[in-house]
Amino acid sequence: MEVFNIPFIAVISLVIIGLYAVIFKRNLIKIVIGITLIESGVNLFLITLSYRENSIAPIYTNNPGGVMSLPVPQALTLTSIVIGVAVLALMLSLIVHIFRHYKTLNVTKIRGDDE
Amino acid sequence: MITEFLSKILKTFETGSGLWNPLVWICAIVVAFLLMYILRGFGNRKFKKATGQTQAFLSGNPEYEKEQMHVKGGNVYWGFTETLKWAYTVFDKMHTGNVSDYILWFVIIMGIFFIVIGVI
Amino acid sequence: MSTDGILTFLLQHSPALIVAVPLLGAFLTPIIGKINDKIRNLFVIIIVLLTSFFVFLLSSNILSNGSIRTYVFGAASANNPVIRIFFQVDGLNAFMIIIGAILSIVAVLFSFRYLKEYTGQDKFYTLVLLMIAGMFGMMLTGDMFNFFVFLEITSIASCALIAFWTSKGESVYAGLKYIVISTIGALFILFAIAILYGQYNALNMGFLAASIQYTFLDKVALVLLISGLAMKAGIVPMHMWMPDAYGRAPISILLVGATQASLYALFRMVFTVYGSHLADILRHIKFRFFVTIEFDITLNGILGVLIIILALFTIIIGVFMALKQSDFKRLIAFAAVAEIGYMLLAIGAAIITISEIDTETGTIILSEVGVNSLKGGLFHIINDALDIGLMFLVAGAIYYVTKETSLNKLGGLARNMKYTTIFFLIGLFAVAGIPPMNGFASKLLIYESTYEINPILSIIAIMCSILLLAMFVKVFHSIFLGPKQEKFEKIREVPKSMLIAMAIISCIIIIFGLFPDIILQNIIEPAANALINNGLYIGGI
Amino acid sequence: MSGMSRIVKTITNITLPLIVIYGLYIILHGHLTPGGGFQGGAVVASGLAMIVVSYGSVWTMKKIKEKKLSTLESIGAISFIGLAFLGLLYGTKFFDNWFANSGGMFGDIVSYGNTAATINSAGVLPLMNIAVGLKVIAGLFAIVLVMAYATSKVKREA
Numbered sequence: 001m002e003v004f005n006i007p008f009i010a011v012i013s014l015v016i017i018g019l020y021a022v023i024f025k026r027n028l029i030k031i032v033i034g035i036t037l038i039e040s041g042v043n044l045f046l047i048t049l050s051y052r053e054n055s056i057a058p059i060y061t062n063n064p065g066g067v068m069s070l071p072v073p074q075a076l077t078l079t080s081i082v083i084g085v086a087v088l089a090l091m092l093s094l095i096v097h098i099f100r101h102y103k104t105l106n107v108t109k110i111r112g113d114d115e
Numbered sequence: 116m117i118t119e120f121l122s123k124i125l126k127t128f129e130t131g132s133g134l135w136n137p138l139v140w141i142c143a144i145v146v147a148f149l150l151m152y153i154l155r156g157f158g159n160r161k162f163k164k165a166t167g168q169t170q171a172f173l174s175g176n177p178e179y180e181k182e183q184m185h186v187k188g189g190n191v192y193w194g195f196t197e198t199l200k201w202a203y204t205v206f207d208k209m210h211t212g213n214v215s216d217y218i219l220w221f222v223i224i225m226g227i228f229f230i231v232i233g234v235i
Numbered sequence: 236m237s238t239d240g241i242l243t244f245l246l247q248h249s250p251a252l253i254v255a256v257p258l259l260g261a262f263l264t265p266i267i268g269k270i271n272d273k274i275r276n277l278f279v280i281i282i283v284l285l286t287s288f289f290v291f292l293l294s295s296n297i298l299s300n301g302s303i304r305t306y307v308f309g310a311a312s313a314n315n316p317v318i319r320i321f322f323q324v325d326g327l328n329a330f331m332i333i334i335g336a337i338l339s340i341v342a343v344l345f346s347f348r349y350l351k352e353y354t355g356q357d358k359f360y361t362l363v364l365l366m367i368a369g370m371f372g373m374m375l376t377g378d379m380f381n382f383f384v385f386l387e388i389t390s391i392a393s394c395a396l397i398a399f400w401t402s403k404g405e406s407v408y409a410g411l412k413y414i415v416i417s418t419i420g421a422l423f424i425l426f427a428i429a430i431l432y433g434q435y436n437a438l439n440m441g442f443l444a445a446s447i448q449y450t451f452l453d454k455v456a457l458v459l460l461i462s463g464l465a466m467k468a469g470i471v472p473m474h475m476w477m478p479d480a481y482g483r484a485p486i487s488i489l490l491v492g493a494t495q496a497s498l499y500a501l502f503r504m505v506f507t508v509y510g511s512h513l514a515d516i517l518r519h520i521k522f523r524f525f526v527t528i529e530f531d532i533t534l535n536g537i538l539g540v541l542i543i544i545l546a547l548f549t550i551i552i553g554v555f556m557a558l559k560q561s562d563f564k565r566l567i568a569f570a571a572v573a574e575i576g577y578m579l580l581a582i583g584a585a586i587i588t589i590s591e592i593d594t595e596t597g598t599i600i601l602s603e604v605g606v607n608s609l610k611g612g613l614f615h616i617i618n619d620a621l622d623i624g625l626m627f628l629v630a631g632a633i634y635y636v637t638k639e640t641s642l643n644k645l646g647g648l649a650r651n652m653k654y655t656t657i658f659f660l661i662g663l664f665a666v667a668g669i670p671p672m673n674g675f676a677s678k679l680l681i682y683e684s685t686y687e688i689n690p691i692l693s694i695i696a697i698m699c700s701i702l703l704l705a706m707f708v709k710v711f712h713s714i715f716l717g718p719k720q721e722k723f724e725k726i727r728e729v730p731k732s733m734l735i736a737m738a739i740i741s742c743i744i745i746i747f748g749l750f751p752d753i754i755l756q757n758i759i760e761p762a763a764n765a766l767i768n769n770g771l772y773i774g775g776i
Numbered sequence: 777m778s779g780m781s782r783i784v785k786t787i788t789n790i791t792l793p794l795i796v797i798y799g800l801y802i803i804l805h806g807h808l809t810p811g812g813g814f815q816g817g818a819v820v821a822s823g824l825a826m827i828v829v830s831y832g833s834v835w836t837m838k839k840i841k842e843k844k845l846s847t848l849e850s851i852g853a854i855s856f857i858g859l860a861f862l863g864l865l866y867g868t869k870f871f872d873n874w875f876a877n878s879g880g881m882f883g884d885i886v887s888y889g890n891t892a893a894t895i896n897s898a899g900v901l902p903l904m905n906i907a908v909g910l911k912v913i914a915g916l917f918a919i920v921l922v923m924a925y926a927t928s929k930v931k932r933e934a
Contacts, residue, residue, distance in 0.1 A: 015426075022419065023219050028411070031214065035418055042426050049433045057810065073432065076380055080425060082814050083387045087418050089919045090391060094398055094411045096926050101404030107213055110408055135679055137671035137749050144671075188642025188713030189561040192705070196559055206556055210475055214412045218419060220472045225423075225462040231537055233454045235517050251870035255857065262853035265846060309863070309871040 007048040014041030028098065028105045032091050039084045046077045242292070249293040250306040250322040253332065254372045256286050261364035268357035276347050279360045283343045286367065290336040294329035298761045301326060303771045305377070321439060323377030325772055326765030330613065330758055331374040331499045334620045337743065338492040339367045345628055345736035346486050348729075349635055359399060359485070366392035366489055373496040379428045379438045382500060383421060386467070389493050390417035397484045406483040413480045416473075420463040427459035440508055441773045444597075449512040449534075460504050467497035470579065471549040474572045478560075481568035482640075486631065488624040491571065495616055498575065502582060502766060505538065510599055510769045513538070514592045539587030546583055547695060549576030554699045558706045563633065563640045566710065567626045570666060570703060574619040580696060581612030581681045584688045597770035604687040609763045611680025614755060618665070618673045618747065625662040625740045626707075629655060632729045632737070633714065642713045649715035651726045656715050658737040663711060665744050667704035673744050676751035779832040788830040795823030799913075806905035807898040813905040817912025824913070825920045833924035845918040852911030859900050859907065873899040 014037055021034025050073035058071040095105065102110050171178055178184070196203055245252070260282035268275040297304060306322040343363060350356055369392060372385030394417070398410025432438055434453070435446050447453060466473040477494075481487040505513075518532040553573030560566040588605030592598070601609070632655050633648065634640055649656045661672065668674035678700060686693040728734070747754050765771070779785065799820030806812030828836050863872030875882070882902050895902075 019218070019222060022415070023215050023222065025215070031415065035415065035422075038419065038422050042422050042429065045426065046429050049429060072438075073429070076429075076432075078812075078814065079380070079384060083384065083391075085818075085916075086391055087387070087414060089923075090394060091411065091414055091418075093919075093923055093926070094394075094407055094414070096923060097398070097401050097407040098404065098411065101407065107215060110404075135670075135676065135751070137676075137751065140670050141749075185646050185717040186712070188645070188709060191709040191712060192558055199555070202555065203559060206552060209472065209552075210556070212475070212479070214415050217412065217416055217473065217475050220475070221416075221419065221462065221466050224465070224473060225458060228458045228462055228541070229455070231541060232458050233451070235532055235537060248864060248870060251864070255860065255870060259854065259857045259861070262850045262857065265850050266854075307869060309869055309873060 007044060011041045011045040011048065014038070014044065026107050028095050028107060031107070032088070032095070035091070036084065036088060039080070043077045043080055043084075046073045046080070049073045245289065246292055246296055248306070249289040250304065250324055250375055251308065253286055253289045253293065253375065254322075254368050256289070257282060257364045257368040257371070261361045261368060264361045264364060265357045268360070272356065275357065275360065279364065280343055280347075282364065283339050283367065286371070287336040287340055290332045290371075293324060294333050297324055297329040298326060298758060301761050301764065303765075303774075319439075320381055321377040321441075322375045323441060323772065324375055326761035326763075327499070327503070327613075328375055328765075330617070330762035331496065332371060333758070334495060334617050335367070335370050335374060335492050337740075338488055338620060338624055339363075339370075341624065341628070341736045341740055342486050342488045344739075345488070345631060345733050348732050349631055350485060353400075355399075359396070362392045362396050362399075363486075363489065366396065366493065370489075370492050370496050373493075374499060377440050379431065379440060379443070380425075381438075383425050383428060386417075386421050386424065386497070386500075389496070390414065390421065390467075393480075393484070393490055393493055396486070396489070397480050399485050400483075403483070409479040409483040412476050416476045417467060420466040423459045424463040427456040427463070430456040430459075440503065444508050444510060444769060445773045447509065447511060449509070449515060453509075457504075457509060461501065464497050464501040464504065465545070467494070468501060469494055469572055469575055470545055471552045471572065471576070474549065474553070477572055478556075478565045478568040481571065481627070482562060482564040487564065487568070487627045491620055491623055491627070494571075494575070495620060498578065498616065505586070506599065506766050507769050507772055509534075511592055511594060511597065513586070513599060514589055535586050535589040539583045539585075539589075542579055542583030542586060543692065546576045546579035547692070549573065549579060550696065550699045551576075554702045554706070558702060558709075561642050563630045563642055563645075563710060563714070564627070566642075566706065567623060567630060570626070570706070571619070571623045573699060573703060574615070574623060574666070576699075577678065577681055577696065578612045578615050578619065580685060580692065581608045581615065584681075584685050584692070585609040585612065587688060597768065597773050599767045599769065601767065604684045606763065606767070607680055608684035608688075609766065610755065610759050611677050611684060613762050613766075614677035614751075614759045615681060617758075618677045621740055621744050621747070622662055622665040622674055625658065625737065625744065626666065628733070628737050628740065629659045629662060632733055635729055635733070636726050637723060642710065645714045646717035646723075647715075647719045648723060648726065650719060651723065652715075652728050654728060654734055655737070658741050659711065659715065661741045661744060663704075663707040665748070666707060668700050669704065671748045673747035673751070676748065676755075779835060780830050784830045788826050792823050792826060795826070796820050799823065800909075803905055803909035804902065805895065806909075807901040808895060813908025814912050816905075817909040818916060820909070820913045821916035821920070824917045828920055828924050833921060833928050836921060837925050840917075840921070842918055842922055845914045845921070848914035849911050849918065852907050852909075852914060856904055856907040856911070859904055863900070873901065875899045 018034045018037030018039075018041060021037060022031050025031055025034065050070040052067045052069050055067040055069040058068040058074075098110065099105060104110065260279065264275060264279060267278050293304070296302075303323065303325040306324075308320045308322075310319060343360075346359070346363070350359060353359075366389055369385045369389030373382060373389060376382050376385060390413070394410050394414040397413050398407045400406045428438065430452050431443055431447075434448075434450070435443055437443055437446070462473075469477040481490055484490055513535045515534045516531045517534055517537075519529075520532060521527065521529045550573050553569050553571075553576055557566050557569030557573065560569060585601060585605040585608040588602040588608070589599055590602065591600050593600060630640060632652075633645065636652070637645065637648075639645055665672040665674045668678040678696075682693045682696055685696060799816045799818075802809075802811040802816030802819060803813055804816075806816065860871045863874050864870045866872075867874030882896055882899055
């Protein structure tokens with residue numbers, strides 16, 4: 001197995017662990033943790049795409065020698081992290097509200113509208 | 116110019132194998148309502164209010180208060196839902212209202228797509 | 236500058252202004268709200284009207300001459316198409332933003348009186364304007380990652396809107412469900428975007444469409460894109476969030492717009508980004524079974540069949556579940572699911588009829604039936620937005636006066652609310668597709684073209700349309716008819732601004748119904764042409 | 777959450793200025809080094825979150841009103857969009873970097889090559905970074921503060 005494949009294996013396993021947590025866990029906080037796991041998997045994928053072996057940071061106007069890593073996926077990852085923070089904050093504040101109403105975080109015990 | 120505008124408006128809407136013009140239909144509906152009104156004029160004029168004529172006949176049962184007679188929204192298609200109970204039990208099992216199940220459906224559909232598109 | 240010069244300047248910059256003006260308005264709203272409620276309301280409606288003015292300026296220009304307009308951010312020209320952010324507006328985008336503009340005007344107008352008694356209105360209007368900005372961004376952008384960002388902006392804003400009434404546990408839970416669903420969908424879309432970027436080193440949709448190869452990784456990206464966007468568009472069996480979200484949001488009409496923006500993205504991905512490989516022969520199958528059977532499996536064949544199967548499920552389950560609901564808003568939400576099924580059915584039928592792709596000009600060659608079907612599907616998008624939107628407004632009006640959405644507890648409201656009853660009847664005929672309302676024209680196109688593909692499809696579609704009529708008749712019976720109820724004696728008609736909002740949509744519905752040919756030729760046909768002829772979109776960069 | 781022990785409070789008092797200064801440095805050098813408005817803002821906001829942890833959300837809520845934070849946040853957002861609009865008025869396009877390389881403030885022309893970067897360059901980008909940083913500081917701090925306050929309330933109710 002090539003050593004370069006390890007990040008991609010990590011990406012896939014992060015996404016799958018995240019999906020597992022979202023689908024099979026019954027605690028709302030754990031579901032949110034699952035979502036953040038998926039998100040970090042996707043972010044890791046983007047960062048891995050930008051990496052070149054022995055590359056330097058893309059902050060020079062002129063390349064001082066060697067390969068620069070791609071700046072665009074890093075910008076994309078940054079944006080995705082910012083969005084992730086907003087989503088995480090929103091989800092957690094909604095969970096605070098839910099706990100106030102139902103006094104539980106177990107999804108099977110929360111009665112929403114489910115006809 | 117007016118004729119051009121009229122022909123633009125009155126142009127029928129072609130659907131490939133047929134056509135459809137709502138304005139003609141509206142004329143037809145108006146004519147039908149006129150006919151209905153004329154037919155109504157032939158009706159019997161002996162009808163009197165506040166007599167036995169206005170009371171509903173419910174197979175000899177007494178008539179309830181009006182509030183009790185109103186069929187509630189949940190009961191309107193009772194027969195339909197009762198006949199299709201086998202389908203509705205399946206549908207109800209699908210709609211659990213649980214967010215994990217929603218994601219499970221998403222993963223299942225993604226898997227089917229992957230099998231169909233990715234493998235073929 | 237003369238007025239002509241100003242108009243050209245505005246037209247030139249309108250793609251950016253359509254998104255930027257509501258965004259600026261959203262951030263200014265909390266500050267202006269500190270002065271006075273009335274001034275804030277005036278400000279919000281001015282912002283929305285200004286945005287709509289830009290929308291109509293842009294879309295009338297695009298739709299009349301069938302051109303494409305590319306707006307590059309932060310530079311005079313696109314010297315490096317890979318890293319610049321673009322807005323690309325062709326006929327389809329112009330068509331979609333018209334829907335967005337109508338929905339946002341009506342939603343803002345309706346919510347002035349609807350939410351007058353509640354606290355936190357500043358935040359509400361901020362969220363509404365953010366959502367409008369995100370929705371327009373989704374409809375206009377020509378960049379994949381930018382699309383993801385706008386998708387997330389829209390879902391965050393709409394989640395906060397759904398959970399706006401935090402005093403009710405159900406609405407908070409519905410908001411949480413919505414954000415979980417949309418975040419996971421969006422993350423898988425981002426995964427697909429990353430896969431495409433890794434292969435072609437570009438994020439621009441036109442550039443990707445020109446260079447896509449349909450390798451195995453592209454297949455994976457296609458699967459992720461379709462399933463993520465299908466979940467956002469509420470296609471069965473990923474529709475379950477829709478009744479929860481639509482049933483609890485204060486103004487569900489804007490959510491309809493956001494859902495349709497996702498549907499638009501689905502069409503854009505399939506027809507434009509993967510457009511050059513739609514007619515690819517994937518497998519050649521040959522076997523002997525008494526006679527030799529030989530046929531090709533093409534990409535458009537399997538995609539079309541998949542979409543049609545999903546569409547049939549969507550129609551049937553949407554209608555059957557709607558028939559059973561006893562809550563007005565949930566019922567409309569399931570009807571909305573069914574209506575989305577009709578659009579998908581038409582689009583799937585159009586995809587099946589694709590015969591070949593002209594690779595030089597990027598034109599997708601469809602049979603005449605397919606073109607009609609495509610037109611019907613696109614026409615149904617705008618009709619669905621109007622009809623379902625009107626229904627949600629009526630539901631909001633009824634909630635405003637009675638504080639009740641359960642069908643079992645309502646009754647006899649037609650005596651006190653004459654105008655609302657009339658608007659509801661117009662919406663009823665429109666949703667069920669009864670002539671001469673607008674729903675009929677598009678459904679007729681869908682029925683006839685799907686009949687050519689397979690008669691069973693159109694039979695199911697017509698049967699479910701009858702059921703749609705049946706369930707709205709049930710709603711009419713249980714809300715507006717029936718004897719007077721004591722608790723609803725003191726009910727008055729809703730305030731004028733809400734009536735005006737409903738009247739605007741009703742007028743548009745009737746105009747669309749009476750003159751379908753004009754609408755079809757001036758709005759729908761450029762959109763359908765834009766979807767079929769990708770050469771312009773690809774050449775736009 | 778009521779406040780923590782005196783040791784924690786003292787250490788917070790000592791480290792808070794360092795963290796804030798480091799965050800502001802990241803914001804101001806956003807156009808030169810990795811980082812920018814969001815990252816620096818997050819650092820500053822995490823420093824401020826330390827106050828919430830050590831002194832307790834009720835005490836902090838008395839000192840800093842949540843409404844003021846949201847006003848600050850909208851000011852940051854408005855200045856960001858406003859700078860983009862200025863690009864429309866003075867430059868050619870929305871988000872145009874209209875006073876890069878103009879010689880004035882933030883207008884130095886960066887010499888080509890792998891030289892040390894000058895902070896007085898890049899046009900509107902530093903200004904946008906400052907606007908974003910303001911928004912992120914105010915926004916994240918408001919989120920942490922309100923959530924800590926709300927959860928402490930739940931505990932008291934239960």
